[in-house]
Structures are given as C-alpha cells and as structure tokens.
Amino acid sequence: MKKLFAVVMFLILTLSSSSAMAAYPEKSLTAICPWGAGGGTDSCLRAFCQALEKQLGQTVIVDNKTGAGGVTGHEAIADAEPDGYTFGMVTFEFVTYHALEVSDYKSYLNYDPLCRLNADPAGITVNKAWAEKNGIKNLKDFIEYCKKHPGEVRMGGSSANSVWHIAGGYFMNVAGVELKMVTYPDGAASAVQAAAQGVDIEGVTVSLAEARSFIESGNLICLGLMAEERINNEVFGKIPTCKEQGINAFYATWRGLGLPNGVDASIRTKLADACRAAVKDADFIKYMTNAGLGIAYLDSAEFKAFLEQQEEKDVPAAMKAAGIEL
Amino acid sequence: MNWGLLFESYVNVFTSAQVIGMTLLGALGGILLGAVPGMTATMGVALLIPFSFGMDLIPSIGLLLGIYCGGMYGGSISAILIHAPGTPSAAATLLDGYPMCQKGQAGKALSIAMFSSFCGGVLGALIMTFLSPLVAQMAMKFTSAEMLMLAFFGLSVIVSISGKSIAKGLISAFFGLLLATVGQDPTYGAKRFVFGFRPLLSGFSFIPTLIGLFAIAEVIAGVERIISGEEKQQKSEEKITNVLPDFKTIKQIWLNIISGGIIGTFIGAIPGAGGDIAVFVSYGFNKSASKHPELWGTGIPNGVAATESANNGCSGGAMIPLLSLGVPGDAVTAVLLGAFIMKGIQPGPMMYVNELPTVYRVFAALMLANLAMLIVGCAGVRFFAKIVSVEKKMLYPIILVVSLLGAFSINKSIFDVGVCVLFGVIGYLMNKYEFPLSPILLALILGPMCEQNFVRFVDVNNGNFWEILNRPIAVGFFVVSVATILFSIYNQHKINRREAENRKKADNA
Numbered sequence: 001m002k003k004l005f006a007v008v009m010f011l012i013l014t015l016s017s018s019s020a021m022a023a024y025p026e027k028s029l030t031a032i033c034p035w036g037a038g039g040g041t042d043s044c045l046r047a048f049c050q051a052l053e054k055q056l057g058q059t060v061i062v063d064n065k066t067g068a069g070g071v072t073g074h075e076a077i078a079d080a081e082p083d084g085y086t087f088g089m090v091t092f093e094f095v096t097y098h099a100l101e102v103s104d105y106k107s108y109l110n111y112d113p114l115c116r117l118n119a120d121p122a123g124i125t126v127n128k129a130w131a132e133k134n135g136i137k138n139l140k141d142f143i144e145y146c147k148k149h150p151g152e153v154r155m156g157g158s159s160a161n162s163v164w165h166i167a168g169g170y171f172m173n174v175a176g177v178e179l180k181m182v183t184y185p186d187g188a189a190s191a192v193q194a195a196a197q198g199v200d201i202e203g204v205t206v207s208l209a210e211a212r213s214f215i216e217s218g219n220l221i222c223l224g225l226m227a228e229e230r231i232n233n234e235v236f237g238k239i240p241t242c243k244e245q246g247i248n249a250f251y252a253t254w255r256g257l258g259l260p261n262g263v264d265a266s267i268r269t270k271l272a273d274a275c276r277a278a279v280k281d282a283d284f285i286k287y288m289t290n291a292g293l294g295i296a297y298l299d300s301a302e303f304k305a306f307l308e309q310q311e312e313k314d315v316p317a318a319m320k321a322a323g324i325e326l
Numbered sequence: 327m328n329w330g331l332l333f334e335s336y337v338n339v340f341t342s343a344q345v346i347g348m349t350l351l352g353a354l355g356g357i358l359l360g361a362v363p364g365m366t367a368t369m370g371v372a373l374l375i376p377f378s379f380g381m382d383l384i385p386s387i388g389l390l391l392g393i394y395c396g397g398m399y400g401g402s403i404s405a406i407l408i409h410a411p412g413t414p415s416a417a418a419t420l421l422d423g424y425p426m427c428q429k430g431q432a433g434k435a436l437s438i439a440m441f442s443s444f445c446g447g448v449l450g451a452l453i454m455t456f457l458s459p460l461v462a463q464m465a466m467k468f469t470s471a472e473m474l475m476l477a478f479f480g481l482s483v484i485v486s487i488s489g490k491s492i493a494k495g496l497i498s499a500f501f502g503l504l505l506a507t508v509g510q511d512p513t514y515g516a517k518r519f520v521f522g523f524r525p526l527l528s529g530f531s532f533i534p535t536l537i538g539l540f541a542i543a544e545v546i547a548g549v550e551r552i553i554s555g556e557e558k559q560q561k562s563e564e565k566i567t568n569v570l571p572d573f574k575t576i577k578q579i580w581l582n583i584i585s586g587g588i589i590g591t592f593i594g595a596i597p598g599a600g601g602d603i604a605v606f607v608s609y610g611f612n613k614s615a616s617k618h619p620e621l622w623g624t625g626i627p628n629g630v631a632a633t634e635s636a637n638n639g640c641s642g643g644a645m646i647p648l649l650s651l652g653v654p655g656d657a658v659t660a661v662l663l664g665a666f667i668m669k670g671i672q673p674g675p676m677m678y679v680n681e682l683p684t685v686y687r688v689f690a691a692l693m694l695a696n697l698a699m700l701i702v703g704c705a706g707v708r709f710f711a712k713i714v715s716v717e718k719k720m721l722y723p724i725i726l727v728v729s730l731l732g733a734f735s736i737n738k739s740i741f742d743v744g745v746c747v748l749f750g751v752i753g754y755l756m757n758k759y760e761f762p763l764s765p766i767l768l769a770l771i772l773g774p775m776c777e778q779n780f781v782r783f784v785d786v787n788n789g790n791f792w793e794i795l796n797r798p799i800a801v802g803f804f805v806v807s808v809a810t811i812l813f814s815i816y817n818q819h820k821i822n823r824r825e826a827e828n829r830k831k832a833d834n835a
Contacts, residue, residue: 042372043664067737068527069510100515102527154786160515182786185512185778186598189653189660193597194469200786213652213674290670324515 024084024267028059032080032088034073036066040209044255044293045089048117051281055274069093069161071103078110082260084267087114090258092163095311099319100161108307112263115275116256116303118288119296121227122167123239125211126203127195128221139224139245146177154180154201156191161324163253164188166315167226168205169322174249181205181322196220207253208236209292226251231294251318254296256303272300327456328682335686339384339694346694348385352392353698357706359393360400363410363537364732367397368657375665383669384687390665391641391695394658398601398638399443399699406435406630407713408725410541415601415637417536417767418609421487422622422629429625433711438571438627439634440703442583446635447696449587450594450642454649455689461643462650465595470786471794473598474779475803477772480603482807483610484769485814489623489762492818498761502769505530512774513781525741532770534733534746539763541729542750545722547757552718569707571627579631582612586635593636594643600656601637602771606764608636614813620821642692649673649685 031049035041042064049060065073070093077088090111097103105111124139136142146153157165160183168181182201184191188210194200195211196219203220204211208231214220216235224242226249231237242249257275259268278284279297288295298306339345352374359370370393378386401416406423419439426435453461468476481499488495508519509529520526571579586608593604612632613622622629644655645662652674654660666673671681678685713721733746753763787793794800 036372040664043375043668046375047668063738065738067531067739068524071524071527072737072739102524160510160513180786182782183513184782185774190469190598193466193653197466197469200469200782212672213676216672217651217675287668291664291667 024270025056025058027085028061029056030080030086031060031062032073032077032086033062033064034066034070034076034088034091036064040291040293041089041091041255043291044118044288047284047287048278051278051284052274054281055277056271068102071097075103075105077258078105078260080260082262082264084259084263084271087257087259087271089255091255092253093161095307095315096161096166096319098311099316100324107311108304110261112259112261112268113300113303113307114257114259114268114272115279115300116254116296116298116306117279118256118293119252119254120207120209120292120294121225121250121252122164122171122205123208123211123222123225124171124203124205124242125195125208125215125220125222127198128219130198130202131221131223136223138240139242139247142223143175143177143247146175146179150178151180153203154182156182156184156188156195156201156204156206157322158188158191158206159183159185161319164191164204164206164210166318166322166324167251169320169324170251170314170318171205171226171249173317173321175247192220208239212292224249233289236292252296256298328686331683332455332686332689335683336690336693339388339687339690342385344382344385345388345691346698348381349388349392349691349694349698350702352389352394353396353695353702354392356393356396356398357400357403357699357702358396360397360416361403361412361710362732363404363412363541363729364533364735366413366533367394367400368661370397371658371661375661375668378665383666383671383684384691386665386669387662387688388691388694390662391692392698394641394662395443395447395638395692395695395699396702397658398447398641399440399634399703401637402439402443402630402634403436403710404541406439407432407710408541408721409544410537410725410729413601414532414536414767414771415605415640416633417540417602418487418605418633418764419630419637420540421609421633421764422625422627425623425625426627426630427625427714431625432714433707434571434575434627435625435630436707436710437569438575438579438630440569440700440707441571441576442579442586442631442634443638443703444696444700445583446587446590447638447641447699448693449584449635450591450639451689451692451696452642453588453591453639454642454646454692458646458650461592461595461646464592465597465647465655466651466653467799468596468598470779470783471797471800472803473596474776474783475794475800475807476593476596476599476603477775477779479803479807479810480607480768480772481776482810482814483606484765485811485818486610486613486619487606487623487762487764487768488818490760490822492815494761495765498756498763499765499769502766503773505535505766506770506773507777512778513785525739530745530749530770531736531739531742533736534742535749535770536767537729537733538746538749539753539766541725542746543753543757543763545726545729546750546754548718548722552722569704575627579627582628582632583635585612585615586632587639590636590639591643591646594640594655595646597647597653597655598775600644601640604636604640605633606768608632610810610814614810614817619817620824638696645688645692649677649688650675652677 033042033045065076080086094107098106157168188206191204192211195204196214222239359365371390401413402419404410404412405416405420409424411417423435484499589608590604593599613619644659647653647655648659654663733742
C-alpha cells in the first residue's frame with residue numbers, strides 16, 4: 001500500500017510539475033530594475049517588458065529596487081527565487097561592484113545572464129569654442145594637444161566609478177594620453193552642461209544620447225565615437241568613429257537581462273526565446289530609436305563571455321587608468 | 327514671439343476634452359500622491375509614462391503635468407494637517423501651516439496653500455512662456471562655483487528658521503551636515519561612517535529621514551500627550567464657507583505669493599536645485615522682508631503663501647531648461663524628457679525651430695495643469711480639513727502606518743524603515759528640548775550639494791580656491807548670503823527684545 005501510494009504521489013508530482021512547465025508562464029512576471037523609476041534604464045526596461053508581454057501572454061511588472069549605487073537591485077536579482085518568474089535588468093555598473101568591494105557577487109558567476117539588449121558607445125566630445133581656439137579639428141589634433149599638455153585637459157564623466165568616468169580611463173590607455181577626469185555625482189547631464197558652457201571642464205566622455213541637445217545646438221563637438229561603426233541616423237551619422245581616425249577604441253555602456261542561478265532549463269529556454277523575439281518587436285525598436293539607444297543583442301552564452309571579459313580584463317584596466325583605487 | 331500661434335495653441339489645448347480630462351485626472355492623482363508621505367510626484371509621473379505610450383503627445387503631457395502640479399500642492403496637505411511633509415518641497419510649509427492647523431485654522435491654511443500654489447504655478451508658467459531663453463541662459467551659467475555659493479546662500483537661511491535660539495538652530499544644522507556625510511563620498515567614492523555595513527553606503531535616504539523627523543516624531547509626542555491626558559480633541563469649529571481665501575487674506579499675502587513664485591521659478595530653472603531649496607529660500611527671504619518677523623513660525627498665512635507659491639513656481643522653472651536646452655531641471659522633468667523622446671521629439675534649441683507649435687502647446691498645458699490643480703483642490707479642501715476632527719487615538723496609528731509604508735516604498739527597503747523610526751525618536755527628543763528640526767533638513771539637502779561642488783571646483787582649478795573671485799555670480803551669492811546672515815541675526819535680536827518688553831509689560835500689569 002505504501003509503495004502504491006508513493007508511486008501515485010510520484011506520478012502526480014511529475015505530471016503536475018511537467019504540466020506546470022508546459023504552461024509557463026501561468027502568472028505575471030517581475031522584472032527588477034536596479035535604478036530609479038523614470039530613468040534611462042527604467043524606461044528601456046518598461047518598453048522592453050511591453051514587448052515581452054506580447055510574447056509571453058502575461059503581464060510583466062517592473063519593480064524598482066534602488067539604492068547603494070545599483071548594488072541593492074543587482075543583488076536582488078541574484079537572490080531572487082529561481083522559478084523563472086523573476087528576472088532583472090543588469091547594467092554596466094554590475095561588472096565593477098566586485099572590484100570596488102561593494103558586492104560579493106561576480107557578474108558572470110553569481111547570475112545567469114539571459115541576454116544583452118543594448119549598447120551605447122562613449123564619445124570624445126569637447127567644447128567647440130575651446131577646440132577652435134586650440135586648432136583642434138579631429139581626434140588626432142586632440143590627442144596631440146593632450147600629449148603636449150599632459151593632465152591639463154579636464155574631461156567630465158558623470159558620477160564616480162560610473163561607466164563614463166571609466167570610459168575616460170579607457171581612452172587614456174588606448175590613446176596613450178593623460179586626461180584629468182572630473183566627476184559629476186548628479187549625473188552626466190550636469191557634466192554636459194558644464195562642458196557646453198566651457199567652464200570647469202573642456203569636454204565629456206559620455207554617450208551621444210546624453211550630449212545630444214548641445215551637439216545639435218553647436219556648443220559641443222564630438223571628435224570620435226568609440227564604436228566599430230558610425231551611428232546610422234541623420235543627427236549622429238556625421239560623427240566619425242575613433243577607428244576611422246586610427247585609434248582602436250571601443251567602449252560602451254550596455255544593458256542586459258539576468259536570472260538568478262538555478263532556473264529550470266526548459267523555463268529558461270522559453271524565456272530566452274521570448275526575449276529574442278521581443279527585441280525584434282516594432283514598438284520596442286521604435287522606442288529605442290527615438291531614445292537614441294542602440295540595440296545590440298547578445299544571446300546568453302555570448303553575453304556571459306562578454307561579462308567575463310569585461311569584469312576580469314577590460315574594466316579593471318580602465319578603472320586603474322581613471323585613477324580609481326581598487 | 328509668435329502671438330497668433332501662441333493664442334491658437336492655447337485655444338487648441340483649452341478646448342480639447344481629452345486634454346482637459348487627462349489633466350484633471352493627473353491633478354487628482356498628483357494631489358493624492360503628494361499628500362501621502364513617501365509617495366512623490368516623480369513616482370507618479372514615472373509610473374504613468376507607460377500608460378501614456380498610446381496617447382498623443384499633448385494629452386499625455388497634460389496628464390503628467392497635472393500630476394506634477396498636483397503633487398506640489400498635495401505635499402502641503404499632510405504638512406499642514408499632520409506635521410508630515412508629503413514631499414520634500416512641502417518641508418517648509420509646516421513651519422506655519424501646522425501651527426495654523428493647531429489654532430483650528432486647518433481649512434484656512436489649506437485654502438491659502440492651494441491659492442498660493444495656483445498663483446505661484448501661473449507665475450512660473452508665465453515666466454516660462456515669455457522669458458524662457460533668457461532664464462535658460464542664466465540657469466546654464468550655474469556650474470561648480472555658482473552651485474556652491476547657491477547652496478551656501480540656502481544655508482544662510484538657517485538663522486531664519488531656527489526659532490527662538492540661533493545656537494540651537496546651528497547645532498541642528500551641523501548635526502544635519504554631519505549626517506549628510508554618511509555613506510560613499512560623492513566625488514571619489516570613499517566610504518565614510520559605513521563601518522562595513524553596506525546599506526549605509528548610500529547614506530541615510532532622504533525621504534525616510536524626513537518622514538521620521540516630522541511625522542513619526544509627532545506621533546510619539548502625540549501618544550505621550552494622550553497618555554498624560556494633555557491631548558485635547560480639536561473641534562472643527564471652523565466653518566469652511568469659502569474654499570478660496572477671502573479678499574482680506576489675499577491682500578495680506580499677495581506680496582509673499584509673488585516673491586515666492588519668482589524665487590521658485592528661478593531656483594527651479596537651475597538644474598540640480600529644486601523645490602526643496604526654493605521653499606526655504608523663499609521663506610527666509612519673506613521673513614526677513616516682513617515687518618513682523620516675530621510672527622513667522624507661529625502660524626501666519628504669509629508663511630504658507632511664501633512656501634507654497636515657491637514650490638509650484640518651481641514646476642514652471644524646471645520646464646524652462648528642459649524645453650529650451652534639453653536639460654531637465656529636476657527629477658520630474660527628467661522623466662518628462664523621456665516622455666518627449668519616446669514621442670520622437672528631442673527637447674532643446676532645435677525644438678523651438680522645428681516644433682514651435684508643440685512648445686506653445688506645452689506652455690498652455692502647464693497653465694491648464696495649474697488650473698486643474700485649483701479645481702480639484704477646491705473640491706477637496708472641505709474633505710481634507712475633516713481629517714483634523716478624526717479622533718486622535720485613531721489618527722496617530724493611521725499616520726504611523728502610512729508613514730512607515732511611505733518610508734518603505736521609496737527603495738522597498740526595511741533598512742529605510744529602521745532609519746525612519748530612528749529619526750522619529752531623534753526628532754521627538756529634539757522637539758522636547760526645543761531644537762528646531764528644519765535646519766537638519768536644510769543641511770541634508772544642501773550639505774551634499776555644497777560638498778560636491780566645492781570639491782569639484784577646487785579639483786578643476788588645481789587646488790586654487792581663490793579662482794572663485796573670477797566668477798561674479800558666485801561672489802554675488804556669497805555677498806548676499808553674508809548679508810542675509812547678518813540681517814537675520816539682527817532681526818532675531820529685535821524679536822527677542824520685543825518679546826522681553828512684552829513680558830515686562832505683562833509682568834507689570
């Protein structure tokens with residue numbers, strides 16, 4: 001009798017669990033956003049979730065878990081129940097936490113990377129009047145000027161240890177120059193404002209989307225984009241890449257999705273497939289284009305390799321160059 | 327200025343049922359969100375953006391601006407009624423609003439707050455319509471040196487909000503400055519007073535601290551009063567016959583409203599400085615300019631008018647750099663920037679060239695939002711004022727729950743709830759020993775701003791602070807700050823002397 005009972009229980013359990021898998025998702029999902037509601041990452045995630053809802057047929061609720069410079073939210077993703085109903089958006093800062101000793105987690109070990117959605121290259125953008133005064137017309141002139149005046153050119157890079165701050169360090173390594181990096185805890189917007197005024201700093205190392213309105217108004221000029229190719233739209237299409245000018249600089253911020261480790265493989269595949277399809281959603285593409293954000297999809301394996309390369313090699317070197325103590 | 331187009335845009339916005347409906351809805355939501363401590367207009371705007379995806383630009387902007395303006399006023403409701411500013415921008419409103427409520431004038435305080443909010447908002451919208459490019463150019467001049475001195479100027483108001491003793495006010499302020507240093511230093515990321523405890527890395531969250539200092543402290547004091555039997559049930563004898571202030575009151579406060587609105591608009595236009603700073607500057611300025619500074623803080627309409635007009639002026643001000651330069655003036659306009667971009671419109675100088683009708687419609691929508699706030703507010707005054715007549719034994723537990731929920735909801739962190747309770751106890755003790763609480767708040771807002779900009783200014787000038795003499799706006803603010811400090815000390819002496827004389831007279835009689 002006991003045996004029979006066990007067999008029946010076993011059958012019930014396997015059947016019910018497999019039917020649960022077949023039915024996934026059978027309730028709404030939660031997407032953790034480590035940054036505040038209304039910011040760039042939040043809007044991007046919300047736009048993506050709308051596309052994802054169409055694929056999954058369930059609502060996806062964005063949950064902003066902010067604080068401690070994004071650490072809280074990123075750790076919450078790793079610590080979430082691995083049932084496939086909670087995932088989160090991870091951002092560039094993710095690969096700096098372990099090195100900065102603010103989190104015990106490593107990006108490519110303590111999470112299950114799902115996919116990368118977006119990447120936005122940094123640019124070397126300077127005050128136009130300053131550039132004209134010093135005869136700087138392109139990236140070569142700029143590098144030459146920096147070599148003649150080591151440590152004198154002041155570049156703004158958003159808040160301390162942020163992606164744009166580190167971008168400055170990366171550029172110093174690649175171009176072999178010395179810049180003075182100035183941090184703006186309020187974010188990139190105030191750095192861009194100061195550069196446009198030509199006071200305090202000469203330029204910024206932020207993305208084009210951040211500097212857009214002042215590039216359009218002619219206060220700032222972007223000398224080189226740290227990407228493989230030019231951006232394909234009418235506003236930014238004229239801006240040359242660093243590569244075109246003989247400097248192999250490739251540096252970007254990125255956003256991706258992550259799961260806690262240990263999610264059932266079939267659920268994971270289903271979610272990953274839904275994400276791959278959602279990236280091609282027309283409304284999502286329209287949103288990203290309007291927001292000036294580039295779609296740069298990487299699948300799970302590629303994303304994991306990318307994270308490891310960033311966390312172990314590229315980013316620590318750039319942080320050292322930017323003068324960040326590790 | 328294209329008058330025909332401007333007029334056409336106004337007509338267009340004010341005759342569209344969809345825009346009006348959305349704006350009213352936004353104003354209602356904003357007032358309710360603003361009134362709950364811990365829920366802010368920024369949150370409301372951010373949450374509603376996805377819903378506005380499907381709408382046309384102007385109705386969705388109307389909805390968001392409705393929340394923005396409503397939230398600015400809504401914060402004052404809880405500040406006046408339960409001593410808990412619903413938003414940081416309402417923190418100065420309780421200085422006179424709560425004493426008014428205690429005097430049994432809750433309805434009057436609410437109607438003054440609403441009327442001043444409306445006037446301040448309209449003033450801000452007018453300045454935005456007619457002076458945008460000029461104000462934007464001025465606001466852009468504010469980089470490290472100017473921001474440092476603006477923050478210093480803000481701190482100079484401390485004397486004005488210190489209450490009876492300047493020394494105690496300064497003690498509170500320095501305590502606040504010390505608290506502001508907890509966490510990672512904003513410039514280099516060095517860890518200060520963290521002791522390996524990670525939740526402290528980002529310091530004490532501002533809103534839980536604010537809720538603790540004011541709301542929780544008031545609840546503790548209230549419970550103490552109930553236990554000792556001192557608590558008197560406030561009877562709502564006040565009959566609210568008119569939801570708008572009467573002509574006599576308006577005559578008394580119109581100067582405060584205008585100066586508050588202008589101060590709010592200009593401070594709001596500076597990126598990185600917003601309503602929370604503007605209200606204190608406006609309060610300090612209006613108190614100094616008043617003939618009876620001794621009455622400020624005892625519950626006079628002028629105090630409420632000066633602060634509420636300033637924070638709603640801010641909403642117009644913050645829109646100025648957003649539209650003309652593409653630089654958001656505060657957190658809400660940063661979210662709005664995202665809303666514009668989603669519709670494929672990039673705010674900035676090119677918007678005035680390519681999208682002038684849209685720009686004008688946004689001006690009109692802001693005007694409409696202020697009107698909607700007034701309409702919804704009028705309907706609500708009677709209802710809100712009733713809260714005071716709720717039995718205190720019931721009211722305090724409700725305030726406690728709402729406050730703790732609010733503290734939790736900002737970052738969804740239990741640690742923040744602990745912070746809130748801790749500051750509740752600190753606030754209660756400070757109140758008991760007559761240390762003013764507002765200077766702590768001002769120091770928490772301005773301390774980091776001072777520090778960041780000071781460090782950055784010295785950094786970019788290779789350690790030479792005296793470079794600041796080359797920055798006329800900064801020097802100007804410094805001079806004004808010193809003058810403000812001296813004048814308020816003089817004022818305080820005058821107040822103390824008058825009070826001493828009054829006491830003597832009373833003794834003789």
